[in-house]
Each structure stands twice: as C-alpha cells, then as structure tokens.
Amino acid sequence: MDPDSDEVVFDLPEHFRIYKSGRIDRFHRPVLVAAGVDGEASGVATKDVVLDAATGLTVRLFLPKRQERPSGKKLPVLVFFHGGGFIIESAKSAMYHNYLTSLAAAAGVLGVSVDYRLAPEHRLPAAYDDCWTALQWAASARDDWLAEHGDASRVFVAGDSAGGNTVHNVLVRASSAENAARIEGAVLLHPWFGGSTAIEGEPERAVVNTAKWWASACPDAADGADDPRINPTAPGAPALERLGCERMLVCAAEKDWVAAARDRAYYDAVAASAWPGSAAWLETEGEEHVFFLLKPECDRAKALMDRVVAFIAGA
Incomplete structure (x- = not known):
C-alpha cells in the first residue's frame, strides 16, 4: 500500500x-427530501424516475398542477443540473428540491432535475454523460408525465455553479451530436469556469481553488485547469459559435469571488463570437455565489427568479 x-x-x-x-x-x-410529499402545499407534484439502474442515474420530475395552467396547454421542459463542484449535493436535497419546485410553479415548466454521479468516485466525464443521457431522455417523452404534459419542442437546460458548467458542456455536445435534442434556451446560473492563470478581476485564490477542485473531479485532464471543459476560452477549446441552443441567459453575482470574473469573460466571448443565437447577461449587485439558493426569499433572489421566468417565456 x-x-x-x-x-x-x-x-x-x-x-x-x-x-x-x-x-x-x-x-x-x-437533508434529502422524498418526492411527492409537498404537492398540495406547493401546487407542484414530484416523482423520481430511474434512468439507469446499473449506474444509479435518476431524475426528479416537477409537474405544476393542471389548474395552474391553461387547459390543455403543454409545458416547456426544463432539464436542471445541480451544483456542488461535481463532488457534493443532490437533486434530492432540500435546497435543490425547493428551488425546482419554486421554478416549476413560477415559470410553468415541467422540471427534470438530474441526480448525476459524483466525483471522485465517478470522475468526469461521468456527470456530463449522465446529464446528456437525462436530456435526451427528457426530450424523448418516454415518461407518462412528459408525454402527457411536456412540450418536447420547447426544451430548456439550466444549472448553477458546476451545473452551469455542465450546461455549457451539454451545449457543446449538442452542436455536433446526431439526433440531439433541440434546445430552445439555456440558463447558466453563476457557472463555474476557471483557468491556470488569473484573468482581470479574478482573485488568485479562485485560481488555486479551482485547480484543486478540478483536479479532484477530473484528474485525467491533461491540460489541468485549462481543459476546455472548465476553461471554454482556452486555446483549442470548441468554437463558441457552434453552441447548440437558440437563446442563452448568463447570470452572475457581483461579490462572487469564485465565478464572477469568469462568468463575465464567458458571456463576452459568446457575445463576440459568430454564434447566431441571442445572449443576455444579468449581474446581481451585492450578492455572492448561488445566493438565490441560500436565501431564496430575499428580494434579489426573487428578482433573479423573475428574470429566469421571463427568459423562459421568451422575454
């Protein structure tokens, strides 16, 4: 030994x-929350679906009650990837369960929250592969809820922190994969990106922390923190103009030392590219990383929710 x-x-x-x-x-x-226990209080029914028994991949579905929407109207499908640096957290945790419940109710979407495999036991790209599998499954409408209530022509992807990073990597994969689901819109909430050297506005501790965290989640990355999956603007990274969605909303927090500088750089790079879609930017003043999960009842969290809802609605 x-x-x-x-x-x-x-x-x-x-x-x-x-x-x-x-x-x-x-x-x-x-704290993990069981599915289906709060539907009466929230107006959102939930259930868990096993997608792959061998790997343990599951998703949690969030369905607003019929009376919450016009009769017969199908709902956009939003596939969500949780944060936690690929190492911690779960789609079944109270924090993410509550956020998806609120989002499904406010935006009128059928939510699909992915409980992907975690590193280091399952090093990347396991999480990316699980999220891609879940996206394709959701778009295929093989589940009865999705078939009856979901609009497969209106698929969105969203995620926070490492989940926002996953959104980017899913969009890269969607740009070239055969028979990939059509993605109308993508919401990147404080996405986690990095690099081997600091950029303008990025503290050195963010570079050091990201390098260690990335090495733990993806130890096989030959380029370290300049691997294109964590640094989308690194030399040799896939061209941003080929991202596989039609609209994008990138959200950051002013006091987020972990991600704010990289989030702005990512948005600027997408906006400056030849990508034919429309990109929007939202920075919340005076707040830190994923504040909307930690204090969802504060005014700024509600404002962020309103902006995400408006984006899904096409505004």
Missing part, C-alpha cells in the same frame, strides 16, 4: 476532504 495514500490533497473543512488515494470524507450532507 502506498504510504502516501492517506495524504490530503484537497481540504474544505465545511464540505469535504479528499485523499491522494481518491478516498473522500464528505462533511456536507444535505
């Missing part, structure tokens, strides 16, 4: 500790 196997390579005391051997201690253990 390697005597250094218990060497700590990444330690975030409130979240996790990863060892050289790949073993992980998770200190962040979110």
